[in-house]
Amino acid sequence: MRVILCSLLLVISGCQKKSEGPPPRYAIARFENLTGDPALDWVARAANEYLSRTLTHALDGPVLTTAALIRAGAGSVSNDRAKATLAGATHLVSGYLEQVGGKLRLYAIDEDLSSRNDVRHISAQAAQPLPALSQLAHEFSASATPYLTANPEALKLYAGVLDEPASRALPDLRAATQADPNFGPAWIALIDATLLSGDRSATRATIAESLTHNLDPIDKATARIQQAAMENDKSARLAAMRDLSSLTPADLLLLKSVAEYEISLGQFTQAAGEWRKLGQADPNNRDAWNQLGYTLAWSGDLSGALDALKTYAARWPDDPNALDSTGDIYYLYGKFADAAAWYLKANQKGPQLLNSGDLYKAAWAQFKAGDTKKADATFEQFRAARSKSNPIGFAEFEGDWLYCTGREKEAFAVLRKAADSATPQAASALLAQLVILDLLSGDRVTAANDAAIGATRPPSLLSSIARFAALPSASAAEWQTRAGQDPSHRLPLAIALLLDGKKEAARALWEQIAADSPTTDFFSRAIAARLKGEKPKFQPLPDPMSVNPLRAISEKPVV
Helix, strand or coil, X not given: CECCCCCXXXXXXXXXXXXXXXXXXXXXXXXXXXXXCHHHHHHHHHHHHHHHHHCCCCCCCCECCHHHXXXXXXXXXXXXXXXXXXXXXXXXXXXXXXXXXXXXXEEEEEEECCCCEEEEEEEEEECCHHHHHHHHHHHHCCCCXXXXXXXXXXXXXXXXXXXXXXXXXXXHHHHHHHHCCCCHHHHHHHHHHHHHCCCHHHHHHHHHHHCCCCCCHHHHHHHHHHHHHHHCCHHHHHHHHHHHHHHCCCCHHHHHHHHXXXXXXXXXXXXXXXXXXXXXXXXXXXXXXXXXXXXXXXXXXXXXXXXXHHHHHHHCCCCCHHHHHHHHHHHHCCCHHHHHHHHHHHHHHCCCHHHCHHHHHHHHHHXXXXXXHHHHHHHHHHHHHHCCCCHHHHHHHHHHHHHHCCCHHHHHHHHHHHHHHCCHHHHHHHHHHHHHHHHHCCCHHHHHHHHHHHCCCCCCHHHHHHHHHCCCCCCHHHHHHHHCCCHHHXXXXXXXXXXXXXXXXXXXXXXXXXXXXXXXXXXXXXXHHHHCCCCCCCCCCCCCCCCCCCHHHHHCCCC
């Protein structure tokens, strides 16, 4: 297990001519030790750490942190190029260390990743490691700042164990923080290594101790993120993440993480701002514009969401996903006729998207818009496109469709026929779906029979929920006793209460589930709203990749 680093990995811009568009973003790969002396490995390992911090504000564009490269995917030195590209870098600095005439010589190459052309070659040499590293930084930019420690022993202790297992790294990392108590990168590495050792109490103490020292703002924000995560303080964690992101503007993966965390906390307007910044920093990032559209929609800004997706579609006119997402936005807002039109456009442009799933979405939108005849025709197109590859699997879609569109008898016939000929695993899912629909129809006897047959098939979470819900009708108190006090039993209990007509007791549970679920869980929120007699704020989207048998609960009233 390796020590996880949270210090900055940077890249450098040597372009003198400014170009239009966002500034370059730099990443620095690990240097190689070509001296033949293993005792100098630490110098090569320290080079990218040193350069990234001294050049943070000295180049014509921002630099990436090592944390950004770690998030992009662990790998060997030879994989730094791929990791840098995934992390959003446009330039990569690589280099090596050699001995020349009794001195240490550092050589660096600044490469434009898009053209694969070398922008510049830079070298520096000195008798000692720190002067050599300092000279190299100043060769890149006269504005290079002093490194975070002037203590060569602290840097050697820190850099020498960055690739060591946590248990081996701990003593030297602790010694590095003692040699220079304000050396932030050593503290961050020590925090990570302590956490990896499994001692959470010691990790908390190490974080608290680190924050008593005069750390660099980047390291202080990183330590605060660790502290908030340990204490499960979501507000403090988000604040620290935002601070770190503002200090490391090259780290687009961190910016994305901030947006995703804001979404998880329901801060959609703020998240939209992050997605917009991400799209501006990386004009080729389609996902940023796509996510901007959804996030604006969730924030209540329908026109802004549609404008974002219009920009997406204009920049990538051959991409059907922009059309599909536009359909989703209209569907969320209950504008079903518009949603159907956009889904059909998406399918026409790219039927391979979602394996013709836009036809499925369009069928649901047409049905909800009140045109059952057109919806059935579109669903038949979906059947023709999808059932060729998996006719048994399609029965789940067809059964759900028939039941939710008012053809219960046909739905049961389709599902039972498929269950009789399916593999044991597939039959388990079909029987669980049947139990849910039996209960929705008020037929507890048949539900119990189907649950008993399902018990002879391979178990799954859904089949367990279905069998629990199929138990004999009981009072809300008895259902609670059956479920027990395990928090994981809350969802099965909520489903069972709802399907047994105990709507008041079910409502309270569904409200809790909705409150505790991700803010984009519109399924549980739709059920909670319906139980309160309210219209859901957003319509749950149909999923063309798998049938949620519980979705029928939100579509049909309980008998």
